Amino acid sequence: MSPRLVRLAAIATAAGAFSGLFGIGGGTIIVPLLILWLGYEDREATGTSLAAIALIAALGTAVHGAYGNVDVLKGILVGAPAIGGVIAGTALQQRVPRRAIPAAFAVLLVISAAVLVF
Amino acid sequence: MDLAGALAIGFAAGVASGMVGIGGGVLFVPGLVIFLDLSQLDAEATSLFAVIVVAAVGAWRQHGYGNVRPRDALVMGVLSPLGVTAGVVLANAVSERALGLGFAALQLALAVQLARRALTR
Numbered sequence: 001m002s003p004r005l006v007r008l009a010a011i012a013t014a015a016g017a018f019s020g021l022f023g024i025g026g027g028t029i030i031v032p033l034l035i036l037w038l039g040y041e042d043r044e045a046t047g048t049s050l051a052a053i054a055l056i057a058a059l060g061t062a063v064h065g066a067y068g069n070v071d072v073l074k075g076i077l078v079g080a081p082a083i084g085g086v087i088a089g090t091a092l093q094q095r096v097p098r099r100a101i102p103a104a105f106a107v108l109l110v111i112s113a114a115v116l117v118f
Numbered sequence: 119m120d121l122a123g124a125l126a127i128g129f130a131a132g133v134a135s136g137m138v139g140i141g142g143g144v145l146f147v148p149g150l151v152i153f154l155d156l157s158q159l160d161a162e163a164t165s166l167f168a169v170i171v172v173a174a175v176g177a178w179r180q181h182g183y184g185n186v187r188p189r190d191a192l193v194m195g196v197l198s199p200l201g202v203t204a205g206v207v208l209a210n211a212v213s214e215r216a217l218g219l220g221f222a223a224l225q226l227a228l229a230v231q232l233a234r235r236a237l238t239r
Contacts, residue, residue, distance in 0.1 A: 005193070008190060008193045008194055008197065009193075009197045011194060012193070012194040012195070012196075012197035012198040012201065013197065013198065013200055013201035014201060015194070015198065015201065016198035016199065016200065016201025016202035016203075016204075016205060017201035017202070017204050017205040017208075018201075018205060018224075019143075019166065019198075019201075019202055019205060020166075020201070020202045020203065020204065020205025020206035020207075020208070020209060021162075021205035021206070021208050021209045021220070022143070022147070022162060022205075022209075022220070022221050022224055023143050023146070023147050023161065023162025023163060023164075023165035023166050023169075023209075023221075024143030024144050024147070024165070024166075024169070024224070025135075025142070025143050025166075025169045025173055027135075028144070028224070028227075028228055028231070030194070032231075034190075038190070040187075043180070043183070043185045044185050044186075044187065046138070046180060046185060047176075047177060047180030047181065047183070047185030047186040047187075048185070048186050048187045048190055048191050049191075050135070050173045050174075050176040050177040050180055050186075051173070051174075051177035051180075051181070051186050051188060051191030051192075051195075052190075052191040052192075052194035052195050052198075053169065053173040053177075054169075054170055054173040054174040054177055054195075055191070055192070055194070055195025055196075055198065056194070056195060056198045056202060057143075057166045057167075057169040057170045057173060058170050059195075059198060059199055059202045060163075060166040060202050060205070060206060061163070061166045061167045061170060063202060063203055063206040064162070064163030064166060064206055064209075065163070067163070067206070067210050069159055069160050069162075069163030069164070069210075070160075070163045070164050070166075070167050071150075071154075071156060071160055071163075071164045072164075072167065074124075074150060074154045074156060074164055075164040075165070075167040075168045076168070077121070077124050077125070077128065077154065078124055078125075078127065078128035078131065078146050078149050078150060078154070078165075078168050079128065079146075079167070079168030079169075079171055079172060080128065081125045081126075081128035081129040081132065082128045082129060082131045082132030082135065082142050082146070082168060082171075082172045083132060083171060083172060083175050084129060084132060085128070085129040085130060085131060085132020085133040085134075085135070085136065085142075085172075086132035086133070086135045086136040086142070086172050086175050086176045086179065087132075087136070087175065087179060088132070088133055088136065089132060089133035089134065089135060089136020089137040089176075090136035090137070090176060090179035090180055090183070091136075091179070092133075092136070092137060093136060093137045094183060096137075099236045099237075100236070101137045101138060101236075102138055102232035102233070102235040102236040103232065103233060103236035105134050105137075105138060105229075105232050106228075106229040106230075106232040106233040106236065107229075108130065108134075108145070109144065109145075109225045109226070109228055109229040109232070110225070110226065110229045112145065112148035112152070112225060113148075113221075113222040113223075113225035113226050113229070114222075115148065115152055116148050116151060116152070116158075116218055116221065116222050116225075117218065117219065117222045
């Protein structure tokens with residue numbers, strides 16, 4: 001295997017494990033590693049990560065589904081508005097000054113983490 | 119159940135996904151626990167189901183801007199089953215509380231990562 005393929009395999013395995021364990025796509029892992037290990041530019045890493053995540057999440061859903069953990073109706077309740085959100089988000093990403101966005105989501109994450117724990 | 123809250127956090131998850139490249143799951147999971155009364159484990163599994171479509175739409179939009187390398191994405195998808203299965207098996211083996219605390223830790227780590235991106239840009 002080429003070094004490049006080994007790196008992609010390592011990223012895929014780490015992202016897959018995070019995805020299955022925490023119910024996330026794994027972009028947290030994929031985006032920084034594509035930039036760090038494969039010299040991706042920021043937006044390219046974001047786009048390529050999303051494409052990989054679609055596949056990884058499908059696999060994770062299938063395996064979780066075998067355990068009977070997936071609630072399809074409630075998934076649609078949060079997923080349907082998110083489709084509108086992602087179209088708005090990708091369009092805005094090309095235009096908006098970049099600092100404010102990660103900062104705003106950092107705040108939202110801290111708040112929801114606190115609510116989950118307490 | 120709080121339908122408005124679920125729809126709002128779903129929309130926010132989509133925006134996050136499109137703008138900072140996370141699949142949205144990091145907000146779907148708390149949304150499903152807080153607003154739709156799922157357990158941590160069921161919320162994580164259900165989040166992944168929602169992530170499929172959102173990530174696919176996000177990838178399609180990003181592809182339109184020339185930001186996707188399809189071959190690398192496909193390679194990562196094809197090579198992920200080992201990691202995915204290990205993660206799902208582990209999620210089903212540990213307690214709800216441990217899973218919830220682990221998830222909160224992940225959120226905080228991600229918040230730090232995002233804050234650093236905001237400060238260094």
